[in-house]
Amino acid sequence: MSKLSIKPLADRVVVEPAAAEEKTAFGIIIPDTAKEKPQKGIIVAVGNGKKDEPLTVQVGDTVLYGKYSGTEIAIEGKDYLIMRESDIFAVL
Amino acid sequence: MSKLSIKPLADRVVVEPAAAEEKTAFGIIIPDTAKEKPQKGIIVAVGNGKKDEPLTVQVGDTVLYGKYSGTEIAIEGKDYLIMRESDIFAVL
Amino acid sequence: MSKLSIKPLADRVVVEPAAAEEKTAFGIIIPDTAKEKPQKGIIVAVGNGKKDEPLTVQVGDTVLYGKYSGTEIAIEGKDYLIMRESDIFAVL
Amino acid sequence: MSKLSIKPLADRVVVEPAAAEEKTAFGIIIPDTAKEKPQKGIIVAVGNGKKDEPLTVQVGDTVLYGKYSGTEIAIEGKDYLIMRESDIFAVL
Amino acid sequence: MSKLSIKPLADRVVVEPAAAEEKTAFGIIIPDTAKEKPQKGIIVAVGNGKKDEPLTVQVGDTVLYGKYSGTEIAIEGKDYLIMRESDIFAVL
Amino acid sequence: MSKLSIKPLADRVVVEPAAAEEKTAFGIIIPDTAKEKPQKGIIVAVGNGKKDEPLTVQVGDTVLYGKYSGTEIAIEGKDYLIMRESDIFAVL
Amino acid sequence: MSKLSIKPLADRVVVEPAAAEEKTAFGIIIPDTAKEKPQKGIIVAVGNGKKDEPLTVQVGDTVLYGKYSGTEIAIEGKDYLIMRESDIFAVL
Incomplete structure (x- = not known):
């Protein structure tokens, strides 16, 4: 996770979506x-x-964030989502 | 009810729904x-x-909370709901 | 009217609806x-x-409160309504 | 106009509607x-x-108040309206 | 334009509509x-x-005010409009 | 552009629309x-x-202002628009 | 990028859209x-x-800004967009 050359405005954040997995390292399904x-x-x-x-x-x-939250962007060939902090439900 | 490794943001809470029962220990039907x-x-x-x-x-x-309140999540194999405090009607 | 083991959140109240009667002790019809x-x-x-x-x-x-105000709950076998104070029109 | 045993909440008032008349004592038609x-x-x-x-x-x-303002109630056999002060246009 | 026995509430005003004319004394068409x-x-x-x-x-x-602004009332046989000040565009 | 005998209320302004031209003195098309x-x-x-x-x-x-902004009025035979300042995008 | 003779009002900005390119100098796709x-x-x-x-x-x-953000204007023969700062997601 190298430092990205992007600065979201105001209350926005950039999220790298986790690979879709049935059971995560944290035990969340x-x-x-x-x-x-x-x-x-x-x-x-x-x-x-x-x-x-x-x-x-x-x-x-x-x-954790809502399924339809944010806007897709790609930086250096990888997909990210840019969304508002209020779209985020919880920190794991 | 062990401590969960999840921290809701802002005014959100995680609720473990009670098993559906006709009459509860508190006499609530x-x-x-x-x-x-x-x-x-x-x-x-x-x-x-x-x-x-x-x-x-x-x-x-x-x-007590509204029937359609919150978003379902599963942590360590159990189902929970994450919702805003304003979705909660009362403490029993 | 014994003390109930329920604490409404914020600006909510629990109301015991009066039996439907055509003319009340207060003369309200x-x-x-x-x-x-x-x-x-x-x-x-x-x-x-x-x-x-x-x-x-x-x-x-x-x-007095609006006909469609509040959410029905039952406590110890009796029906109550939980609503916001703003749903209440007047005190008799 | 005897004193009524009703206390409206917050910014609500109880109004006794005038009998429908074509021309009032105030000359308002x-x-x-x-x-x-x-x-x-x-x-x-x-x-x-x-x-x-x-x-x-x-x-x-x-x-003066809007035609569809307020909620009808009856106290001691007479019809009244309970409404918010903002539903009132003017004092005559 | 005699003094009217009506007091609008809050930010309301009573307006006597001008007779419909194609060109006014102020040159407004x-x-x-x-x-x-x-x-x-x-x-x-x-x-x-x-x-x-x-x-x-x-x-x-x-x-000047919007064509559909206000509510019609009649006082002493003449038609007036009662409206909010925000319905008024400009003073001539 | 003589002084007009009209005073807009609050945050309103009166605008004299420019003649429709393909290229203006300011080079704006x-x-x-x-x-x-x-x-x-x-x-x-x-x-x-x-x-x-x-x-x-x-x-x-x-x-510059939005195409559908404001309300048309005519003063001394000329057409003007009355609109809110928030309908204006920029000053040239 | 010469200085433009346009001053956006309040929280508006003028943006010169980048030419549509699949991969930018910043590596954003x-x-x-x-x-x-x-x-x-x-x-x-x-x-x-x-x-x-x-x-x-x-x-x-x-x-970065939303695809449908802003209003098109042309200044000195070039196309620009005028939009609110809140339409902007991030600075690269």
Whole structure:
């Protein structure tokens, strides 16, 4: 996870999605139901937050986020997602 | 109810849903009507709240919440719900 | 009206609906029109209010509330409604 | 207009609708057009207002309000309307 | 334009609509297009404004307002409109 | 551009639309695409702004604004637009 | 990139879109998926920001923004986009 030359604005973060796996190193299994499933990834870049609201996640955090959150971008040939911190449910 | 390796963000909490039972240890019966029915569960992880608004529920609280509240996640093979504190109606 | 083992969150209250009666002890008659009719009940549990906004109703108050307000719950075999204070029109 | 045993919450008021009349003692005629027509009534009970916003109408004021404003209630056999102060257009 | 016995609430004003004329004393011609046309009238009564926001129009001002703004009322046999100050575009 | 006898309220301004031209004195060409095109005009009257927010445009400014912004009015035989300052994209 | 004679209002910026290229000097590849793709460009003019919120991007920044963000304008024969700073995802 080398340092990326991208700086998200305000409360946005860049997430590297985890490879789809049935059972993770943390023992989290994304359940197979009809409900919207959260996804797992690692924060690789963070913005400076909004006025009076610094971000609470940091680079390196493994996070859960909504299935349809964020916008896809590719940096140096790899796919990432850029999303707002409020799209993130939890840090694992 | 062992400690979970998950930290919800902001005003989110992780709830372990109670097994569906007609009559609980607390004497609560979820009524069988056409209205949306609240569900019962136990808080297993809480966030740090929003700016100037710490959470009022804590780990171990038995809570009532809306039937369609939250997002399903599975941790170490068990199903949980992650939701906002405002989705919770009451502590029992 | 014994003390209930339920604590509503924030600005929510638990109301015990009055039995449907045409004319109450207070002389209130719920009119029979096509408009949405308010209902009458007694507050049996109250939350702590929102930040800087304590509740203005208290346990024991007889209140009028909207016909479709609140969520049904059953405690110790009796039906109650849990709703926000803003769903309450007036104290009788 | 005896004192009513009802206390509206927050910014709500109880209005006794005026009898439908073509020309009032004040010379106001409700025009007969396709537009929503305001109605006239007398304030019979007022709430304590919202935080930092006391009510500006008082018991005894004759007011104009929107045709579909408020909720009907009956107290001691008479019909009243309970509405928010913002539903009131003007004091006559 | 005698003094009217009506006091609008908050940020509301009472306007006496100008007679429909093609060219006014002020040289304003309401254009004949498919767009919503503003109307002209004279302020005959004003409210006390909202908290910390006194009104900027006053009785006697000739104003332009949206074609569908306000609610019709009749006082002493004449038609008026009661509307919010924000429905007024400009003072002529 | 004589002084107009019109005073817009709050954050409204009166704009004299520029004649439709393919290439302006400023070298701006409104592109011919399927997207909504901004229009060019000159500010001829401004309001006093909203509480704590004075206007940043002034009489004489050449401005770009959205194609469907504002309401048409005619003053002394000429067509103008009255719009909010937020409908203006930029000063040229 | 000569200085442009245009001053965006408030939190708006003018962006010169980058030529569509598969792989940029920065190694960013816009992925070819069904999702909304961000676009890349260079800031050529910035507004003064909103009250208490100065802009965080500046002239010369290379930025990513949403595919459908902004309004097209042409200045001195070249196409630009005028958009709000919040439409910008990140600085590269």
